[in-house]
Amino acid sequence: MALELVTKGKAFIYNGMKSKVYFSDLKATTKRNLFKKLEELLEKVKIKSRIKPHRPVAIKLHFGERGNTAFIRPIFLRVIVDKVKEYKGLPFLTDTTTLYKGSRSEAVTHLTTAILNGFDYSVVGAPLIIADGIYGNTFVRVKINQRIYKEVSIAAEIDHADSLISVAHYKCHELSGFGGTLKNIGMGCAAKDGKLSQHSNLSPKVNSELCIGCGDCVAWCPGAAISLKNKKAVFNSEKCIGCGECPTICQRGAIDLQWDENMADFQKKMVEYTYGVLKEKREKTIFINFITQVSPECDCYPFADVPIVADIGILASTDPVAIDQASTDLVNQQPGNSLSKLKSGLEPGGDKLRGLFPEVDWTIQLQYAQKLGLGQRDYELIKI
Ligand code: SF4
Ligand code: SF4
Numbered sequence: 001m002a003l004e005l006v007t008k009g010k011a012f013i014y015n016g017m018k019s020k021v022y023f024s025d026l027k028a029t030t031k032r033n034l035f036k037k038l039e040e041l042l043e044k045v046k047i048k049s050r051i052k053p054h055r056p057v058a059i060k061l062h063f064g065e066r067g068n069t070a071f072i073r074p075i076f077l078r079v080i081v082d083k084v085k086e087y088k089g090l091p092f093l094t095d096t097t098t099l100y101k102g103s104r105s106e107a108v109t110h111l112t113t114a115i116l117n118g119f120d121y122s123v124v125g126a127p128l129i130i131a132d133g134i135y136g137n138t139f140v141r142v143k144i145n146q147r148i149y150k151e152v153s154i155a156a157e158i159d160h161a162d163s164l165i166s167v168a169h170y171k172c173h174e175l176s177g178f179g180g181t182l183k184n185i186g187m188g189c190a191a192k193d194g195k196l197s198q199h200s201n202l203s204p205k206v207n208s209e210l211c212i213g214c215g216d217c218v219a220w221c222p223g224a225a226i227s228l229k230n231k232k233a234v235f236n237s238e239k240c241i242g243c244g245e246c247p248t249i250c251q252r253g254a255i256d257l258q259w260d261e262n263m264a265d266f267q268k269k270m271v272e273y274t275y276g277v278l279k280e281k282r283e284k285t286i287f288i289n290f291i292t293q294v295s296p297e298c299d300c301y302p303f304a305d306v307p308i309v310a311d312i313g314i315l316a317s318t319d320p321v322a323i324d325q326a327s328t329d330l331v332n333q334q335p336g337n338s339l340s341k342l343k344s345g346l347e348p349g350g351d352k353l354r355g356l357f358p359e360v361d362w363t364i365q366l367q368y369a370q371k372l373g374l375g376q377r378d379y380e381l382i383k384i
Contacts, residue, residue, distance in 0.1 A: 018380040019322035020044075023330075025313040025383070026292075034314070038079045040384050041316040045286050047165075050318075052284075053088035055162035058131070060188060062169060063095050063114035066103035067302030070293040072169050074118040080165060080288075081126040089163065091126045093119060096155045096188060097136035098300060099195040100222035100243045107134040131155035136192030142276040146372065148269055152276035153194040163284040164277070166320070170291045170327045172308065173298045175202070175244045175257075176267050177353040177362025178331075180324040181287045182369055186274035198269040199242030201262035208232045210254035217246045217255060248297055257359075267365040274320065275372050289315045289327045296341040296356055308342045308352050309334040321375030325366055328353070 022044040024037040051057050059080055064071030077093060084091040095114070097106055104110040107130035114128055121127060132138050132155035139153040140160075158164065168184035176183055187195060213231030225239035226246065233254070247255045257263070278285060291312035295304045312330050317323040336346030336355065345355030353362045366377050 018378045019317060019319035019376055021315055021317040021319070021322050021326040021379045021381050023313055023315050023326070023381050023383050026311055035076075035079050037384065038076060038314060039083060041288070041314060042080065042083045042286070044382075044384065045316045045318055047083055047286060048087045050165075050284050050286050051084060051087055051089035051163045055090060056160070057084050057089040057091045057163040057165060058094050058158050058161035059084070059091055059126070059165045059167060060094055060131075060158060060184060061167040062184065062188065062299045063093075063104065063110070063119055063128075064117045064299050065302050066113045066116060068117075068299050068304050070169065070171060070295040070304035070307075071117065071299045072167060072290045072292070074120075074123045076290070077119070077124045077126075077167065080167065081124055084165070085125070092161075093124060093126055093128045094131045094155075094158060094161075096132045096158075096190065096195075097130060097192055099192060099199065099241055100245060100300070102222070102300065102302070105222075106136065129157050131157035131189070132191040136195075139191030139193065142279060144272060144276045144279065146272045146275060148265065149197075149272045149276075152273050153191045153197075154273075154277055155189050155191050158189045158277065164281050165286045165288065167288045168290070169293075169299060170289045170331070171293075171295045171298055172353060172356050174248055174357055175263075175360065176270065176365055177357055177360040178324070178328055179298050180289050180327050181320045182271060182274050182324055182365050182374075185277050185320065186270035186272075189277045190273050194273060196241060198266065198273065199244065201265055202242035202244050203237055203240060203258050204235055204244075204246050204255050205258055206233045206235065207254045207256070210252050211250075212252055212254075214252075216251070217249050220249045221246060245301075248301070263359075264361070264364050268368045271365055271368045271372060271374070274369065275374060278320070278374065285318065285320075287317050287320050287323045289323050291315070291327055291330060294331060306337060306340040308337055308340045308356065310337070317379075319375035319379070321366055321369045321377055322379035325377045326379050326381055328362070328366075
């Protein structure tokens with residue numbers, strides 16, 4: 001018998017047993033294809049008990065930046081939508097506007113991008129709603145009284161929904177090591193104000209010996225914080241919104257982020273936001289991770305590079321910490337793809353995330369989420 005979550009007041013309390021994480025690999029047959037296996041996963045986490053008839057169910061995912069190809073295929077969302085409808089819930093697919101300029105920085109282009117990426121009603125069977133309004137400033141302030149934040153700004157329509165199904169594409173991330181459930185919720189359900197606050201401690205620096213003055217970072221920077229002076233990039237820290245993207249854009253490796261104790265706070269802020277989103281919904285949530293096309297960068301970039309490992313499968317749980325820990329363990333157990341950007345940790349068991357981002361301690365988000373009582377890192381992996 002594994003862990004069952006019980007709630008007492010606002011605290012999340014565990015009975016000392018491991019959390020259950022259900023796992024489907026990608027093996028399929030005529031009688032049991034991946035749609036069928038995804039349905040089975042939803043039943044394992046008792047989806048019926050997590051939604052109320054005739055009440056809105058937010059299905060939170062990343063629609064993918066235009067040009068990205070690693071996001072979850074829309075046809076899988078249809079399976080989740082159909083299951084919610086079977087139990088009389090009112091499903092809608094949702095995401096929030098981005099901090100950076102791109103194809104999803106306000107609701108109109110975001111919805112257009114989502115439809116162009118295949119998330120059309122005719123495919124997914126549910127409407128799309130951008131949860132923080134046209135410009136990302138429609139939010140609800142939720143009191144959390146944690147170490148960093150006393151209140152957080154949660155996208156209004158996610159807060160208003162009765163239930164939440166998080167559907168995360170597990171991939172690597174330059175600031176948090178990986179992006180899974182905690183990031184899909186903590187960053188992905190924050191309004192623009194909240195995203196800005198979470199990124200506020202990040203500050204890039206340029207190595208002028210490596211900079212060739214190509215201007216790629218100047219053209220990309222969403223804060224217009226970079227300019228060229230004497231054919232070298234220079235930063236305006238007051239304009240920098242801390243998106244952390246310029247190191248990835250610079251092909252010369254001339255830009256780095258200043259990794260210090262403030263960087264750990266990025267993950268902790270994200271986790272406190274997760275706490276705020278889940279505060280009133282803990283027993284009305286389901287978490288799903290797709291470990292497919294594990295790209296070295298997140299789905300916010302307009303491209304997806306060679307995956308670092310082979311596709312692994314789909315996980316479902318009611319514990320947001322356990323599912324991210326289990327997903328990371330499954331990724332690290334694989335042999336790394338030598339054709340990808342992975343520099344070290346390619347052997348089975350090697351730390352793939354450190355192999356990509358040596359300075360990032362990805363365990364911080366899991367440790368802190370456990371400390372806040374969002375779940376636990378100890379899990380039982382149950383293969384279906
Ligand atoms: S992208 Fe890199 S090389 Fe080009 S200007 Fe910016 S810092 Fe310099
Ligand atoms: S982190 Fe880099 S790309 Fe992002 S806003 Fe700051 S300077 Fe611009």
